[in-house]
Amino acid sequence: MDVRTLCLGALMGGEATGYEIRKMFEDGTFSHFQIASLGSIYPALTKLTQDGLVTFVEHEQENRPDKKIYQLTSEGRRSFLRTLLQTRPGEDRYRSDILFMLTFAEEMPLELTEALIDEFAARHQMMSQQIDPDKDDGTDAQGSRWHDEDGNPKPGCCFVAGLGQAMCDATLKFIRENKQGLLDQLKNYKANKS
Amino acid sequence: MDVRTLCLGALMGGEATGYEIRKMFEDGTFSHFQIASLGSIYPALTKLTQDGLVTFVEHEQENRPDKKIYQLTSEGRRSFLRTLLQTRPGEDRYRSDILFMLTFAEEMPLELTEALIDEFAARHQMMSQQIDPDKDDGTDAQGSRWHDEDGNPKPGCCFVAGLGQAMCDATLKFIRENKQGLLDQLKNYKANKS
DNA sequence: GACTGCATGTAACCGGTTACATGATTCG
DNA sequence: CGAATCATGTAACCGGTTACATGCAGTC
Numbered sequence: 001m002d003v004r005t006l007c008l009g010a011l012m013g014g015e016a017t018g019y020e021i022r023k024m025f026e027d028g029t030f031s032h033f034q035i036a037s038l039g040s041i042y043p044a045l046t047k048l049t050q051d052g053l054v055t056f057v058e059h060e061q062e063n064r065p066d067k068k069i070y071q072l073t074s075e076g077r078r079s080f081l082r083t084l085l086q087t088r089p090g091e092d093r094y095r096s097d098i099l100f101m102l103t104f105a106e107e108m109p110l111e112l113t114e115a116l117i118d119e120f121a122a123r124h125q126m127m128s129q130q131i132d133p134d135k136d137d138g139t140d141a142q143g144s145r146w147h148d149e150d151g152n153p154k155p156g157c158c159f160v161a162g163l164g165q166a167m168c169d170a171t172l173k174f175i176r177e178n179k180q181g182l183l184d185q186l187k188n189y190k191a192n193k194s
Numbered sequence: 195m196d197v198r199t200l201c202l203g204a205l206m207g208g209e210a211t212g213y214e215i216r217k218m219f220e221d222g223t224f225s226h227f228q229i230a231s232l233g234s235i236y237p238a239l240t241k242l243t244q245d246g247l248v249t250f251v252e253h254e255q256e257n258r259p260d261k262k263i264y265q266l267t268s269e270g271r272r273s274f275l276r277t278l279l280q281t282r283p284g285e286d287r288y289r290s291d292i293l294f295m296l297t298f299a300e301e302m303p304l305e306l307t308e309a310l311i312d313e314f315a316a317r318h319q320m321m322s323q324q325i326d327p328d329k330d331d332g333t334d335a336q337g338s339r340w341h342d343e344d345g346n347p348k349p350g351c352c353f354v355a356g357l358g359q360a361m362c363d364a365t366l367k368f369i370r371e372n373k374q375g376l377l378d379q380l381k382n383y384k385a386n387k388s
Numbered sequence: 389g390a391c392t393g394c395a396t397g398t399a400a401c402c403g404g405t406t407a408c409a410t411g412a413t414t415c416g
Numbered sequence: 417c418g419a420a421t422c423a424t425g426t427a428a429c430c431g432g433t434t435a436c437a438t439g440c441a442g443t444c
Contacts, residue, residue: 001291002431012298019395033293040432042397064440065396084302089291089310092317097195097283099227099357104206105350106342108278113350116283123286148300152386155379156299156307163293163368170364174357185349192346196403213423234404236425258412259424 001090003036003044008072008080011054015071018042029157032127032164045070053079096120105186114183121175128168131161195284197230197238202266202274205248209265212236223351226321226358239264247273290314299380308377315369322362325355 010021018041025036048054053076056068098120105113147153204215212235219230242248247270250262292314299307
């Protein structure tokens with residue numbers, strides 16, 4: 001799934017600037033299962049504009065670059081929906097340096113192992129909080145992206161958010177239950193070696 | 195974490211061919227949290243050989259390209275350990291086209307939604323089975339990578355495997371408990387719209 | 389005073405994927 | 417008879433990251 005498609009999807013929830021789209025992938029709605037950086041989003045939006053899939057209105061701002069508020073065109077919407085129906089989803093890929101490093105826990109000092117686990121836990125804790133579908137991104141006047149025009153929560157979003165949270169919670173739970181055990185095993189393991 | 199480091203890590207468990215290393219990332223030990231394709235592994239091994247971090251012995255085979263069995267040099271081992279101690283682990287990144295698509299469940303036919311969920315579940319089921327630390331890759335004469343020379347299981351590996359499995363199981367559980375609910379909600383949602 | 393947030397944009401670079409080339413064997 | 421498995425290797429290509437450029441406002 002390329003950045004262009006991701007941007008179209010982001011705009012399905014309503015208008016947004018490039019900067020705001022990045023936030024959806026950094027902090028927001030999509031943060032736990034997709035990523036996209038500004039350096040790829042801006043060119044993507046330019047391309048989409050050329051192709052007639054999005055339009056933007058320029059809002060002048062003092063002391064800042066003009067804000068470009070993007071919106072799907074009806075063709076953009078149709079195009080995205082077509083993609084949705086036709087695309088065979090790519091494989092899920094989860095990459096974690098921390099888990100890779102932890103595979104070699106025997107080879108590092110105990111403190112490092114513990115630090116890595118703690119960091120892993122901290123990241124998941126943060127993710128879990130960011131996902132929370134009830135928080136609803138707060139003050140947004142026109143209603144958040146989790147809800148449609150009538151204020152009904154979107155089932156798809158809730159399901160995906162719930163799933164993300166379940167994964168985070170499971171991770172956290174596992175760490176709570178197994179961290180000390182691992183540390184103890186490592187102590188024994190190292191004692192046996194010497 | 196680049197492919198070179200990944201290859202060094204893979205060889206920490208003992209000697210292997212490029213083809214076997216790919217398998218560790220495709221099916222095996224590392225499959226649930228790192229990926230690497232042959233097109234990047236072979237060049238990486240060549241580079242590592244040039245740098246003196248790995249060596250290989252060529253085993254002739256009939257009707258096949260010679261098999262190159264790679265092995266860490268002592269410098270390769272030291273270098274990997276240094277990397278392990280010095281590297282700030284990169285962010286975990288989980289990318290899932292399916293979850294992205296499911297965010298827009300309202301916009302697609304119910305059957306597609308269900309198919310996507312089922313596929314998601316099937317993939318995680320498979321992952322869960324692949325991880326299983328007890329299976330121990332079976333017939334391997336010199337013992338699998340989950341165990342050290344004395345046959346003791348490596349705590350780091352077990353921990354990471356367990357964590358992977360906990361995540362898979364949580365995913366599967368969530369789907370079991372919420373799939374039908376989502377489908378029902380979508381039915382209502384669509385009925386209300388029309 | 390330094391850093392973060394808002395806000396856009398460009399371009400070099402780089403790493404990895406994909407596809408191709410080769411070829412016997414085994415399984416369904 | 418086609419597909420998958422074993423087994424290595426090269427190279428074009430492409431997508432995205434990183435870094436740079438610009439600049440003000442607010443906070444620590």
